[in-house]
Amino acid sequence: MPLTDSAARTAKPREKLYRLADTLGLSLEIPPTGSKLWRFRYRFASKPKMISLGSYPAVTLAKARELRDVARSQVAAGVDPSKHKQAEKRAREAEAYTFEKLANEWYAYSAPRWADATAYKARLYLNNDIIPGIGKRPVAEITRPDLVELVRKVEARGTLNAAGKIRQWLNQIFRFGLAKGVATTNPATDLDVVAAHAPQVKHHPHVPLAELPELLERLAGARCDQPTKIAIRLLVLTGVRPGELRQAPWNEFDLDAATWTIPAARMKARRPHIVPLPTQAVDLLRDLQEITGRYDLAFAGKANPGRPLSENTINKALRIIGYEGRQTGHGFRHLISTELNSRGYNRDWIERQLAHGDADEMRDTYNHAHYLEQRREMMQAWADAIDAVCTGGRVVGIRTGSR
Template sequence: MPRIVKPLTDAQLKNAKPQGKPYKLSDGGGLYVTVTAEGSKLWRLKYRCSGLERTIALGAYPAMTLADAREKREEAKRQIVKGLDPLVEKRAAQAKEGGRDSFKTVAQEWIAKQSNRWSASYAKTVTARLENDAYPKIGHLPVGAIRAADVLEMIAAIEKRKAFALAVKVHQLVSKVLQYAVVTARSERNVAADVRSALTPVQTEHLAAVTAEDDLKDLLGRIDAYGGSPWTRYALNLLAHTFLRPSAMLGVRWAEVDTDARVWSVPAARMKMRRDHIVPLTDATVGIFEALRAIRGRSEFVFPNHRTEGMPMGASALHSAMRNICDGKEAHTPHGFRSTASTLLHEKGYNSDVIEAQLAHKRPGVRGIYHRGDYLAERREMMAFWSQYLSDLRERSPLQQRA
């Protein structure tokens, strides 16, 4: 038999004294007052909506009278009957009153401040992740009113799709936005930090890459024998020779390539470190560009997207081709050419700084980032060696010898 709660009276509320620790006085229907250790009297309403139990803060007594609190309770009941969540409705009203401090507004401000250090593709990825998974859940809420439970609910929706790695990345972005809100005095604390331990652990997977000479020889032969699009075949060969990130390479425009000066200048917008990057061209890479120029259409892109005019080829085409080349196995990825080159060039005795500069990695220590001209003469010599090394392996490939 349910417990019958006797309604509160004004006299009880006035006479309620602190007892050294918080305690509750219930009015029924989920409405109660918490009397704090210091003597404050705070109205709270506990309710269930969509199968979830929630608690909403209504105000403090006596500023909010007993009658006012009861009216708030009845208003919440009416909202629930209509399928609305009183807590969400309250926060939406707060966001409307102070829209400049909503999570979405603060996130957009944070992106604007950070994006000058990002590549265009990374900025697009950050924006898409927030738009797809954060804004629909917490975008309308004032940053100062977001609870750890709100962030957890957002993450749970992503994990429900089995997108555990994405959940971690979205959590990291939300945490950075909320930390920005703290330092700009729009929130007291970063509640996303409380949720970190509740995330489903994700095992880091290294991108597959061949790092043994015989395996590389076989892979190069398979790429040459690939019967798909010639642009895809040329793109994979160019990746092997230049070991750029696929996103940086696929966006190449003809205006960036000077085969006479034997230089390819990749603009900062496509580089992860947001710095212009020089790729010394070799006999082999000049040959690839000349072959591509022979089949060039009207596009400004070296690797045009044949489905979407005015866009470059997407990385998915390279991944699909590589799976085909590797007989459906994840033996190597387009990004893996970076590991391949790094491993084998180190084994050949090349200076680590020269290799890292060509990979456009972040420099350890004070200077932070390799500049476009760092070790350029040494990189020219190393890239010439690497291209010749790959060409020699191709000639020795069993597939090449059968051709």
Template sequence: MALTDTAIRNAKPKDKPYKVADAQGLYLLVNPRGSKLWRLKYRINGVERKLALGSYPEITLAEARSARDAARRQVAHAIDPNIARRQARIEASIRASNSFGSVAEELIEKKTREGLAEPTLVKLRWFVTLLGADFGKRPVAEITPQELLHELRKHERRGRLETANLLRSFASRVFRYAVATARAERDPAQLLIGALTSPKVKHFAAITDPVVFGALLRAIDDYQGDPAVMYALKLTPHLFQRPGEIRQMEWREIDVDKAVWIIPEGKMKMRQSHSVPLSRQALALLDEMRALSGSGRYVFPSIRSRARPISDNTVNAALRRMGYAKDQMTAHGFRTSASSLLNESGKWNPDAIERALAHMVAGSVRRIYNQSAYWGERVEMAQWWSDYLGSLRDGGNVVQLRSGKRDGAADDGK
């Protein structure tokens, strides 16, 4: 006699397990502790087998019968349901290991071994998170352009246009890696080029007028606050390196005798070590700061912990407190100011200025040449620049622009 829901609910545990039969091999196994488990008895190739179909009430009577019927159809086609289920679990495991998230993590591990900077690795992991847990679980080979676009549009609708475009670019790298490792056949992200709204290009705000820049330098001299922030503010115009490189400056990277700061490749955006000549003014500021933080690792330690440098937005926050809005001046803007004023002075080879800014030079041979060819000029330029900053700060005369076109050679009067 077929089972009913009432009969199942009334089936009470006994001292030993017992079966309550339904029909066509389906039965309910009632255990002494009260659990009720669906089982199916079937024969294949003359051998009796049992298939677990779940527990009651999680699996209802109707669902158990549906699973029984599906298993019996497999048996009718000489397919062992137990073997088919095991194969399905294996395939699901393979799909899981080939999910977008797992392939992305594998790519990030590869980039880690290749020496990609930690901040960049953190950003890549953040991209994986932004794409969502559900998307990350999807088999990388099954993701369609429309599915990816749906995820990207979530950010676009929130006005995060740049994030949406960065995510598309990152996804494309993951798909290309999946293709290269034989886990996908195409890059659906590539098909979305042009499908997203392009963000407006944002330039770092910077002061390039010499007189206004001089006023900024005077404001920096008058700034009162945490000494690490004060000296980072004062040193930044002299060095004009990237804010992240300056805030993470370590005492071990500075050679006072040779008057040079050597930034290791792990901290550089272009993954190449970079040497920065130090002017007398820069060395004097570092000497003053050494009395405050010289016993620690970082030149500009955080006020909360000397084991960490000041935060990445500290200098920008100081500029805001000084009254400079974000559309007037930024920490990164000191690079633009230096580049503009150095070039406008007409005294220095543009390639030497680019090298001082640690900009990548196209071509490996020219890059190697530029690493050494302009060092002497850069040393002289660093001292001239610090002297010029002092003149601007004191309200002195600004450098007049050179007339005529540079021929690329160093000028005798520089």
């Protein structure tokens, strides 16, 4: 006899599980807990099998019969309803399985076997570039063009080594997803085929150290504002990139500790950078505080203090004093690198001061404060050397006037 809705509704649990039969293999299973589950019995490949069709009353008797008929049609077509249901479940899970979840699982699995520097670097680029770009998207929806676009943004910063690492890690993450069964393809293969080519090395012009006193003397008498003059002198003393200096807020500087901490978000290589400040640089920044200390930005724009000094201001000032084609703001980094290397300083100290990533990945360090005290001593000696070469001229020190 077919089951009635009344019988299904009034059925009570017993000490042992029992079933109320409907027709064509459908039954309502009632365990001692009192829940009511629809079951469909069938034979496939000569073997008895059973699947669940949901719980009563969420799935009504009429709906259960519809689901039974669908399952019977699958059996007739040579499809096992149990395996079909499992495949549908996996497909639903894949739709909800985000790249962020997969990437974090890959990292947790891989990091214990890496050197600390590699683990730090992978986590840094996951957090700063990869996950913000595609992390919220289901793994199954991510395509190769999506990954090309993501890597292009990293390449656009000029960090081609980082872009190469990210391509490598994306490939590993999707291979991990294939092995777990949450990805069906690996869209990260062959990304190197469209990788950006390294640009020709662009040498920023710079004067030799012997000509620096004249440059500073001309700068002291130039018709440009004091913050611009201070900015140029700080580039000479620290070796930072002009953009890192121009956009610096005051809260990055600890003048009592003679330290400037630049967060990863503002750095080209997307890792934090600590700059030791020689005493001459601290003096300059204290002078600057009297001019712009009431603003958030150290080098607040003249017309709009909420915006930083224009990126053209420094090079324009150098042109005005006669150094067009001979010196740029970025060129001071090359001057510092040349001079410090010629004086025999440890290469790693110099590279860390200039916030360079080492071409040899094993030499690169995950500790952003590494060599801080050595660099502090090195940069103080550099600042003192500049004072020494300037002693014979009207520019007695790196500041206007004597220290």
